[in-house]
Amino acid sequence: MQNSELKTPYFMINEEKLIANLEKAKQLKACSGVKLVLALKCFSTWGVFDVIKPYLDGTTSSGPYEVRLGHETFGGETHAYSVGYTEDDVKEVAGLCDKLIFNSQSQLSAHRHLVEGKASIGLRLNPGVSYAGQDLANPAREFSRLGVQADHLDPTVFDTIDGVMFHMNCENKDVDAFITLLDAISTQFGEQLDKLDWVSLGGGVFFTWPGYDIDKLGQALKQFAEKHGVQLYLEPGEAIITKTTDLVVTVVDIVENGMKTAIVNSATEAHRLDTLIYNEPASIREASDNGSHEYVIGSCSCLAGDQFCVTQFEHPLAIGQQLHIEDSAGYTMVKLNWFNGLKMPAIFCQRVDGRIQTLNEFGYDDFKRSLSQWPID
Numbered sequence: 001m002q003n004s005e006l007k008t009p010y011f012m013i014n015e016e017k018l019i020a021n022l023e024k025a026k027q028l029k030a031c032s033g034v035k036l037v038l039a040l041k042c043f044s045t046w047g048v049f050d051v052i053k054p055y056l057d058g059t060t061s062s063g064p065y066e067v068r069l070g071h072e073t074f075g076g077e078t079h080a081y082s083v084g085y086t087e088d089d090v091k092e093v094a095g096l097c098d099k100l101i102f103n104s105q106s107q108l109s110a111h112r113h114l115v116e117g118k119a120s121i122g123l124r125l126n127p128g129v130s131y132a133g134q135d136l137a138n139p140a141r142e143f144s145r146l147g148v149q150a151d152h153l154d155p156t157v158f159d160t161i162d163g164v165m166f167h168m169n170c171e172n173k174d175v176d177a178f179i180t181l182l183d184a185i186s187t188q189f190g191e192q193l194d195k196l197d198w199v200s201l202g203g204g205v206f207f208t209w210p211g212y213d214i215d216k217l218g219q220a221l222k223q224f225a226e227k228h229g230v231q232l233y234l235e236p237g238e239a240i241i242t243k244t245t246d247l248v249v250t251v252v253d254i255v256e257n258g259m260k261t262a263i264v265n266s267a268t269e270a271h272r273l274d275t276l277i278y279n280e281p282a283s284i285r286e287a288s289d290n291g292s293h294e295y296v297i298g299s300c301s302c303l304a305g306d307q308f309c310v311t312q313f314e315h316p317l318a319i320g321q322q323l324h325i326e327d328s329a330g331y332t333m334v335k336l337n338w339f340n341g342l343k344m345p346a347i348f349c350q351r352v353d354g355r356i357q358t359l360n361e362f363g364y365d366d367f368k369r370s371l372s373q374w375p376i377d
């Protein structure tokens with residue numbers, strides 16, 4: 001199968017680029033002793049887990065189905081975490097996971113009896129400090145519901161749990177800023193951490209970013225682990241999958257109303273939701289900073305403000321031309337939806353040997369079935 005034969009819209013995961021990120025993960029593990037569990041909330045396309053499995057230690061989750069998916073398709077260590085578990089959820093996941101992390105002390109006391117003897121028990125703590133560009137994604141935001149704050153902790157809780165999880169970074173590319181947070185945690189919770197077996201520092205540490213000082217991060221993690229006598233974990237999502245995947249679309253129309261808009265056969269609201277939620281423009285491989293032809297890359301959804309970006313090209317765009325929307329893996333394929341009845345992008349992987357493998361294709365029947373089946377009595 002050649003790229004030119006594929007019908008847009010589709011995602012193309014590049015195995016070689018994925019391996020390049022994973023090699024950095026391997027380097028981090030080797031110099032720090034940290035274990036890495038893939039955050040399935042960011043990327044769950046299990047058709048490429050054969051590539052990721054040899055490098056990482058397992059998966060972590062945010063809801064019951066992710067726990068089961070990690071257990072079934074990835075293996076290794078399965079961490080279960082949710083902001084809120086029902087009793088049924090806990091019963092379902094306790095037998096599938098190695099660690100179950102509760103978000104609050106009330107969830108811990110309500111459900112711990114269902115987990116004891118089955119999985120290691122943890123609690124999410126909120127250090128009250130964070131590194132996050134946007135308030136929406138800041139776990140330490142005012143009135144945060146994510147994890148227990150130091151001044152709300154029952155001091156005896158540490159005698160009843162095996163580990164804790166902190167998550168306080170979002171796309172943190174600055175190793176020194178991360179080390180400052182690590183020091184803050186050690187100062188604030190150090191004595192309690194000494195009693196535990198494991199500590200997870202969550203995700204959001206962008207150690208695969210070009211130029212990131214992986215050895216410096218590794219040394220800081222190693223020192224922290226030795227100081228408190230714990231096995232450390234990180235829960236990377238975006239760092240593993242960053243810059244591996246394009247969303248390939250076709251220009252279906254060009255309209256003009258003060259600016260030229262190239263309408264493509266995809267929409268941020270359905271296929272690249274974070275562009276919309278975080279108001280972060282996408283980047284287009286074919287664009288050129290010095291180009292004199294400016295276009296809005298517009299979605300074909302009905303939402304008036306739904307656009308991928310405004311960007312420039314060296315030559316005018318033409319109807320029928322394909323565009324590659326870069327870096328479209330993390331928090332993207334996991335959030336696809338059927339809004340407007342748009343065609344769902346297929347998912348392909350270009351393997352290292354050049355072969356293109358189909359991981360998923362969707363059709364009208366999938367759309368219809370997602371809405372109703374005949375009344376099921």
Ligand SMILES: Cc1ncc(COP(=O)(O)O)c(C=O)c1O
Pocket residue numbers: 039041042167169170171202203204205235236237238239
């Ligand atoms: C608890 C937890 N762990 C891990 C992650 C993964 O973060 P990232 O994809 O930024 O590495 C997140 C993201 O929100 C999270 O909430």
